[in-house]
Amino acid sequence: MATAGKVIKCRAAVAWEAGKPLSIEEVEVAPPQAMEVRVKILYTALCHTDVYFWEAMGQTPVFPRILGHEAGGIVESVGEGVTELVPGDHVLPVFTGECKECAHCKSEESNLCDLLRINVDRGVMIGDGQSRFTIDGKPIFHFVGTSTFSEYTVIHVGCLAKINPEAPLDKVCVLSCGISTGLGATLNVAKPKKDSTVAIFGLGAVGLSAMEGARMAGASRIIGVDMNPAKFEQAKKFGCTDFVNPRDHTKPVQEVLVEMTNGGVDRAVECTGNVNAMISAFECVHDGWGVAVLVGVPHKEAVFKTHPMNFLNEKTLKGTFFGNYKPRTDLPEVVEMYMRKELELEKFITHSVPFSQINTAFDLMLKGEGLRCVMRMEE
Numbered sequence: 001m002a003t004a005g006k007v008i009k010c011r012a013a014v015a016w017e018a019g020k021p022l023s024i025e026e027v028e029v030a031p032p033q034a035m036e037v038r039v040k041i042l043y044t045a046l047c048h049t050d051v052y053f054w055e056a057m058g059q060t061p062v063f064p065r066i067l068g069h070e071a072g073g074i075v076e077s078v079g080e081g082v083t084e085l086v087p088g089d090h091v092l093p094v095f096t097g098e099c100k101e102c103a104h105c106k107s108e109e110s111n112l113c114d115l116l117r118i119n120v121d122r123g124v125m126i127g128d129g130q131s132r133f134t135i136d137g138k139p140i141f142h143f144v145g146t147s148t149f150s151e152y153t154v155i156h157v158g159c160l161a162k163i164n165p166e167a168p169l170d171k172v173c174v175l176s177c178g179i180s181t182g183l184g185a186t187l188n189v190a191k192p193k194k195d196s197t198v199a200i201f202g203l204g205a206v207g208l209s210a211m212e213g214a215r216m217a218g219a220s221r222i223i224g225v226d227m228n229p230a231k232f233e234q235a236k237k238f239g240c241t242d243f244v245n246p247r248d249h250t251k252p253v254q255e256v257l258v259e260m261t262n263g264g265v266d267r268a269v270e271c272t273g274n275v276n277a278m279i280s281a282f283e284c285v286h287d288g289w290g291v292a293v294l295v296g297v298p299h300k301e302a303v304f305k306t307h308p309m310n311f312l313n314e315k316t317l318k319g320t321f322f323g324n325y326k327p328r329t330d331l332p333e334v335v336e337m338y339m340r341k342e343l344e345l346e347k348f349i350t351h352s353v354p355f356s357q358i359n360t361a362f363d364l365m366l367k368g369e370g371l372r373c374v375m376r377m378e379e
Helices: 048-055 169-176 178-190 205-217 231-238 253-260 275-283 327-339 355-366
Strands: 008-014 023-029 036-045 070-078 090-093 133-135 138-140 152-156 160-162 197-201 221-225 242-244 267-270 291-294 316-319 349-354 372-376
Touching: 008 355, 023 152, 023 355, 036 090, 036 169, 048 355, 070 169, 090 169, 160 327, 169 178, 169 327, 169 349, 169 372, 178 205, 178 267, 178 291, 178 327, 197 205, 197 275, 205 221, 205 231, 205 267, 221 231, 221 253, 231 242, 242 253, 253 275, 267 275, 275 291, 349 355, 355 372
Parallel strands: 197 221, 197 267, 221 242, 267 291, 291 316, 349 372
Antiparallel strands: 008 023, 023 133, 036 070, 036 152, 036 372, 070 090, 090 160, 133 138
């Protein structure tokens, strides 16, 4: 492309300080260095993680910063050493990577890349410790290696999944974070059998994608557990057959679920990050074969307490990161699940706004309205 090797000036939504509305600014985006790719973002979605780091209440504040990590785009140019991507390729950026060289990447059992594992505090590129974004020569920090709230961004090649160019980026962009996390937690880790019973704790976007996985796996009974009764109607679209609100019961919710299911559910997936929900999810699975999977990220002081007899009674507890998907190896096939109409994505996308209205997307999420708001870069 004619812009290769040159600085590109474009629009980006900059978070200047914690909790203040984002500001659309003209930024300079430097060319990609070794093992980096400059991507033209076409669609970006808002995920709760963006809001969490924008609020910056529980972690190191890094500002000014360009947030955003759930997106779809097209390769504009590549840096030295990049062989597997060329300009024009369609890609999904991912907040965690796959270098393909480390022990984790070489293991079939792990997706926790040593080099490119998520780092929420780093605001610069891993290669040279510099930012590729500037405004009037002053650096603007990156976010989880992606920074998709910009018309152009620079990303390490290991954090880009090359996908089918026929796939609509305004739909499959939501696979680059939350939807894959929940879906993979069910399909890759819980692995429910056909006609089994599955409980999903927390019916936000990640919980509903875990539920979508249960629906795709052929579970016959899918129980949604949430404190908000308004979530049940929406959950029915994702295969939910029963709804349990822990507030409606005097006994612990795990006891309610065990009674409902004649001894416990076959699989449980926890998507809230609340440690009590995690304990409930584990204790509600059936002895002998039950498996519980933890997806939600707990408070740093949280402690998981349960009686060891639960394990001796052959209940299994597992955890997952990004649904156990290796970003470059596995995400292209998740896109194909959508293309084959096995996975439904449209029902996750409840709002769509132009990029200039990004603060509207933040308002919707702060009010708890909808699941995913996709922003289109073209006005």
